[in-house]
Amino acid sequence: MLLDENKSQSGSQGWQPKIIAFFCNWCTYTAADLAGVSRIKHAPNARVIRVMCSGRVDPQFILDSFAKGADGVLVGGCHPGDCHYQEGNYKCLRRFQLFKRVVESFGINKDRLRLEWISASEGDKVRLVINDMVAKVKALGPLSLPKKFSEWDKEMNIIEEKIAGKEEAVHA
Amino acid sequence: MSKTTGNTRTGFYICHCGTNIAGTVDVEKVVDYVSKLPNVVVAKHYKYMCSDPGQEMIQKDIRDQNLNRLVVAACSPFLHERTFRNVASQAGLNQFFFQMVNTREQNAWVHLDALASTEKAIDLARSAIFRVAFHKPLEQKKVPIHPGVLVVGGGIAGIHASLTLANAGKKVFLVEREPTIGGHMAMFDKTFPTLDCAACILTPKMSSVKNHPNITMWTYSEIESVDGYVGNFKVNVKKKPRYIIEDLCVGCLDCIDACVYKEPRFFDEFNQGLSKRKPVYIPFPQATPQLVVIDPETCIDFKSNKCKKTCVDVCERKAIDLNQQPEHKEIEVGTIIVATGFKPFDASGVPYYGYGVYPNVYTALEVERLINASGPTSGEVVMRDGSRPEKIAIIHCVGSRDKNTNLWCSRVCCLYSLKLAHLLKEHTHADIYNFYIDIRTPGKMMEEFYYRMAEEGTKFIRGRVADIYPDLTDEVHRRLIVKAEDTLISEIIKVPVDMVVLSTGLEPRADANDVRRMFNITCSTEGFFIERHPKLAPVNTFTDGIFLAGCCQGPKDIPDTVAQAGAAAAEALALIDSGFIELEPNTAFVVEVDCSGCKSCVPLCPYSAISYQEDKKKAYINEALCKGCGTCVASCPSGSIKQNLFEDEEIYSEIDGILNYTNIYEVSECC
Amino acid sequence: MATDIEGIKSVTLETIYDTPEGKLIQSCIQCGTCAGACPHGEYMDYPPRRIIKMLQHGLIEKVFETDSMLKCVNCYACMVKCPREIHLTEVILQLVKEQTIIRLPAVPPELQKALENNYRYGNPMGESGRKRANWVTTSSVPVRILSQNPEPVDVLWFVESYPSYHPRGQDTCRALAKILNALEIDFAILGNEEKSAGECGMLSYESGLAEALVDYNMSVFAKYKFNKMITTDPHALDAFNYRYKLYDFGYEAQHAILFIMQYHDRLKPLLKKTLGYSVTYHDSCCLGRHNKFYDEPRQLLQLIPGIKLVEMVHNRLNSICCGGGGGGMWLDTYFKSQNMERLSDIRVKEAIETGADILAVACPYEIPRFEDALKVAGYDKKIAVKDIVELVSESMED
Ligand SMILES: Cc1cc2nc3c(=O)[nH]c(=O)nc-3n(C[C@H](O)[C@H](O)[C@H](O)COP(=O)(O)OP(=O)(O)OC[C@H]3O[C@@H](n4cnc5c(N)ncnc54)[C@H](O)[C@@H]3O)c2cc1C
């Protein structure tokens, strides 16, 4: 089952990807603020959810984001050695590497999920990363899992109905 | 949304911030949209939400409309989260029933497309409204603040901050890496713009530090580790052995005379290598403390164990101890001021200026020593080849304003170049040529200073020097030719001079990154420490309780350094005198009924806040040790650890809000 | 690198602000470092700094009324020192130079001739194309010529014109052939099929000349199979690595010295003869400032037993151009008519000053230029000009 099959999908014109970004409070969120203070313009597609540390990012958050309609998920933390809580980012990285494989095995393209170390002074890196990710996700097209889920639900219903119908016919 | 209990009545407010937000985000449209969301009772926009009328409007609504949740879309929470939390609590609402939406820094300021920007604002507003419904009333924990202060670095910044705090009756620990305090200022002869003698204004302050009953001064020492948090830092300091028993040494300097090296032979750091010192030395006559140091790198006894140790013999007070070991001190303080200063740009980084190749090319700091009455030449400007200069070129901006080296303007070089022009003229009567790109003299009395220097006859050439090389046709003097375009007359000029002074810029210390990590503060890519806010919190860092002073935060002159040191001291005092600090309640806790006792969280906590209760077979989190990163929460297989302010439901509802998930669900349900 | 290449391709004076390289000129602080660094700055009515300002003000036409940019020798001195990292030599000045030459009432005859020769004979001297590989007959080791033996080869050696025809250039060729042979490298040359690579810069004002040479050489390369390309000429090196890349040249060309240095373990035992020279090395503009290879040539020299390296006053990044770049090779007469001091004369004075026996070079333009300048200075008996490969080969004799 490949979730990421969108090339043929219609209705994606004028579509803008939605990216959920989990940024740690100390480095990456601060960097995003710095980008603001320095008026570094970038793509408007990311929606930031602030967590204290990238270590707080539960893989379930990422799955949930995709399942509920995100086209991409970005996790941002401090550079190795710089985590405000010493090593939350290592924990995040370890989890992330495992999890990335899981997500790929679902057929979600690897470009839809990204982990970046962005320090508080790297306002410009926020721009680079978000722009790059948006471009890549745009190229992939919408993921639209909720829609797919509901279509599958419908198909399942139809199949079930058919089976039920057949059974009834058999019985009759 | 059904999971929230009770009657949620949310007020939503979006700020125009003048035109900062409203210029890009269509605030009316946002209000329009939000007012139709479930639970939203009030939705308003206003010009300046953080102003008094703005705050009062919100408070009135909370009271009149019985609001029990508050969402404000405005600037970054780093700026005004506290303001609006106060608004809530003053109106009788628990301050944590509040959520802020960053609509300025992370939206209006970084996007050009008004439609997309408005859409983003709507998504994030919805997200906050979903989230805030799950918020719980929380109490902030109050912890007492330890009144002691650690000051790191004993330059003029550290000295001034220490004295200010000590005079206010606080206990100060001043830790300096070098054998003496004083920093760069101690090396100067005179200081711009008033040309008062550096020693005259600095040394009295240095001895006050030494003698102040409230200051513990540890020189030749390093910070080894910093633990804890605002109000309660535990710091380990290593005192390097100077091989002198401090209490016994009276600074008579007999040992220096007695050293088996009859002549000084080693690089004298304080004099920039323009003179030599012995293995046993004192950096400069007014060094504070007045104690000698023995340098194990050059002392024969440390190499071969075969020295006659004449220094030990001569010391009547038996103060020399060649077996001295490093001492480790543990101190507790409530606040920390970082004042580690700068390092001058290494002039060989601009290879075509010939520093290190031609002996008569000097750095400004070397010249400061040369013209200093207590310097290596007793204030005579005698060059490395023994001659005296008749023509001198002073080159501004060396290593500064240059993408190949450092892009920033070092702020003091123009002024100290003018100062050196004056002092060199006074000492040598030489012709002085100042090569500059722009003369920058902001600040009180600075332009007047420039005016006076110009009147003295210093020649100014507007052009960045492109090449310095010896004049091969001049067999006798081998003068250096300084080549530049005088851009104001558009002529390429070649000025033969005897001496070149490179006005090197100011750089972060080489170990800025280590220091930053140690104190958990941030620094820019180049290495200057970053203040919490460039205008509103210029001496605070992102770590509560740690403050900045002096050139470690960016290049500045002595007046600004001292002003900033005073500000840092005042901020520390404000904290100390409030007596306690309120901590963010974002700690984690175990919901014991759900805990399966798998222990996987225990090793994860960097602060060892999690323990395993053998009797109950459950994990337990010590709230006092938890710093609230949430790493354990994310990894608990049974989902039984929760983090206040960042509970799973809160984050899931944020995701739902951004993606407008309920709606999709409803849509698919209905058809 | 990639962006530079794109920059060269797309920037024109009209579109200058549309490209990142062009935009950079907006950040110029008019410090004049470029003008002061330029070896010919004092002879230009509009040295680089003023050109930037004229560009900013839209007054560039005025610059074309003067011969300022004709005097640019493509030496990169301004570019490496510019505190705003403006791509002067690489992009901006090239464009101005091109226009300058197009509008010149008369191109100086010497230069005109060289360009014509390049067009007609594939070399600037006007030698017959059929004699290009003649030097091979005097080589002490066999040199394979691809047109005679088109088997795939590992290393294609692009010889270039000066080394092919100039007697001293041929010495360098024989030396390199010997070294490659001793290192057991599988190499070959194009022989008479080869034509000048074209200049390192954009001397394309003789309309289509550069393109014609590129097209021609590319079609020859397409006939053969090889893995690497080497050359002793830094100008050709830059032509391939910057200009030919725009035409899908798929190799990374390497300067012979860097290529040899890769084999220094194998080379070292072969260098048996102690030379006992004091040597000063002249950093060529393309190899040094443009490609930042300052250390490798010196390291190769130091591999040779008995060589003592001494430095000139201007070295490495701060080296002075020999005056041969950017068409300067064929402008000596013109420059003289403008009362300009010859750069090669200035340069050899510094070499003389070091007291060295050998002035070592790594660019074929430099041998004739410096030999002539030494003769003028009366020092041609005291200092010899040698390509580094010649010294290496000399040390291989026992
Ligand atoms: C050539 C020159 C001339 C100048 N002339 C003038 C002038 O005339 N007038 C003027 O107003 N300004 C002048 N300035 C600027 C002036 O030097 C600075 O404003 C001032 O020295 C800044 O003081 P500071 O305490 O921040 O830093 P510093 O003087 O650098 O002091 C920092 C101290 O911290 C110590 N330290 C560093 N790291 C650590 C660590 N990890 N642990 C413990 N200790 C540490 C250092 O040893 C040092 O003692 C001049 C600057 C230069 C380069």
Ligand code: SF4
């Ligand atoms: S060196 Fe660079 S910044 Fe200075 S004038 Fe020349 S182009 Fe402008």
Ligand code: SF4
């Ligand atoms: S490349 Fe060399 S010759 Fe040309 S302008 Fe720059 S410095 Fe002058």
Ligand code: FES
């Ligand atoms: S605080 Fe930024 S990753 Fe831990």
